[in-house]
Amino acid sequence: MLSELDKALIRKLQEDLPVHPQPFKIIAEQLGMSEEQVLKKVKEFKEKGYIRRMGAALRHRRMGLKANPMIIWQVPSEKVEEVGQKLASFPQVTHCYERPMLPKLPYNIYTMIHAETEEQCFQLAKEMSQVVGIENYRLLFSEKEFKKTSMRYFVEE
Amino acid sequence: MDNIDKKLLTIIQDNFPICSRPYKEIGKKLGISEEEIIRRVSKFKDEGIIRRIGGVFDSRKLKYKSTLCAMEVPEEKLADVVSIVNSYTGVTHNYLRQHDYNLWFTLITSSENKLKETIKEIEEKTGFKVYELPARKLFKIKVNFYVPGLEEGEKDFVK
Numbered sequence: 030m031l032s033e034l035d036k037a038l039i040r041k042l043q044e045d046l047p048v049h050p051q052p053f054k055i056i057a058e059q060l061g062m063s064e065e066q067v068l069k070k071v072k073e074f075k076e077k078g079y080i081r082r083m084g085a086a087l088r089h090r091r092m093g094l095k096a097n098p099m100i101i102w103q104v105p106s107e108k109v110e111e112v113g114q115k116l117a118s119f120p121q122v123t124h125c126y127e128r129p130m131l132p133k134l135p136y137n138i139y140t141m142i143h144a145e146t147e148e149q150c151f152q153l154a155k156e157m158s159q160v161v162g163i164e165n166y167r168l169l170f171s172e173k174e175f176k177k178t179s180m181r182y183f184v185e186e
Numbered sequence: 187m188d189n190i191d192k193k194l195l196t197i198i199q200d201n202f203p204i205c206s207r208p209y210k211e212i213g214k215k216l217g218i219s220e221e222e223i224i225r226r227v228s229k230f231k232d233e234g235i236i237r238r239i240g241g242v243f244d245s246r247k248l249k250y251k252s253t254l255c256a257m258e259v260p261e262e263k264l265a266d267v268v269s270i271v272n273s274y275t276g277v278t279h280n281y282l283r284q285h286d287y288n289l290w291f292t293l294i295t296s297s298e299n300k301l302k303e304t305i306k307e308i309e310e311k312t313g314f315k316v317y318e319l320p321a322r323k324l325f326k327i328k329v330n331f332y333v334p335g336l337e338e339g340e341k342d343f344v345k
Contacts, residue, residue, distance in 0.1 A: 031248075039241070039243065039248075042240050042241035042243075043240055043241060043243065044238070044240060045238040045239060045240055046238075046239045046240050048224060048227055048228050048231065048239075049224075050207055050209060050210070050220060050224065051206055051207060052208065052239075053204075053205075053206065053208075054206065064206060068204055068205065068206070071204050071241070072204050074241070075204065077247070078244055078247050079243055079244060079247050079248060080241040080242065080243055080244075081242050081243065081244045081327070082199075082200045082241075082242040083200070083202045083204060083240075083241050083242075084198050084199045084200045084201065084202035084239065084242075085195070085198040085199055085202065085227075085230075085236045085237075085238070085239045086236070086237040086238050086239075086240075086242070087195065087199065087235060087236060087237065088234055088235060088236075088237050091233070091234055091235050092195070092235060097281075099283070099290075109323070113323065113325040114325060116325065117325035117326035122326060122328075123326075123327070123328050124326060124327050124328070125324075125325035125326040125327075126254075126321040126322075126323065126324055126325065127321065127322040127323040127325070128254065128319040128320065128321060128322060129318075129319060129320070129322065131256065131287065131317050131319070133258075133285075133286055133287065134256075134285065134287060138325075139254075139319070169283040169284055169285055169290075170283065170284055171281040171282065171283055171290075172281075172282045172283065172284060173281065173282035174280075174281055175268045175271075175272060175280040175281065175282065175289075175291075176271075176272045176277060176278070176279060176280035176291070177237075177278070177279050177280075178278050178279075179237075179238065179240070179242065179278065180243070180245065180250075180275075180276070180278050180294045181275060182243055182245075182248050182250065183248075184275065
């Protein structure tokens, strides 16, 4: 169970760490904790898997990764496990999920990739298709980003 | 962006040291001073390349519920619908994509009930159906990106 202090620390960690030689010390002072306590807790959160990743969130579009398609795959149910594992093993794939099919979109595995050009995406999708033996797939490119933020937990609306 | 910048961005994405002097630690790996690292990180923030530095939490471990949603919205209604959808804190990503289902967003809430309520509310406010695509199975989630331009052999230096 998370204590109120744990939640207060999580709220701090989901903000932006100050760019300062001792960022955790600054957070500690704001929470009335010692720097050692904060470091111990953050490590614990990471070990327990509450923190999936500690670090910088980048705007990948500004780094030149402008092509960000979802590649969706129509996979027979008995092959979902095998195909899902294989697609996930591509280093360029950042997300891979099984999801329900929609009326106008009968695809059940969703992968996300990020690349510099659309051509690279088509090429990669083709390679992926050959590896998993699934020919029915499509690329849904993002044309516009309306929102991209990090989730803020334990902030009741 | 020089090679040190690229290496710095790679390290800082998921190997931000959890210690008293994290920038000094990163500096040691790259052979430059703490001050120099801080200067470069500040620059990336000013330029908007780094959106924020902090923790990325696992919504499931924190007992939150999340889903992917898709909507079919006529172009002339898009701006209104986007402003309604974006007004929710739990909507973290929202994109226009090339399909009849053109609006795609992720929604995270503190409970299953809250998820249902929010979706119903969005449907009522916008007048359009929200198609839910909850993950049935998670095969992979990896939210750090490779930094374009870093040579093949150099990507392993952080390990």
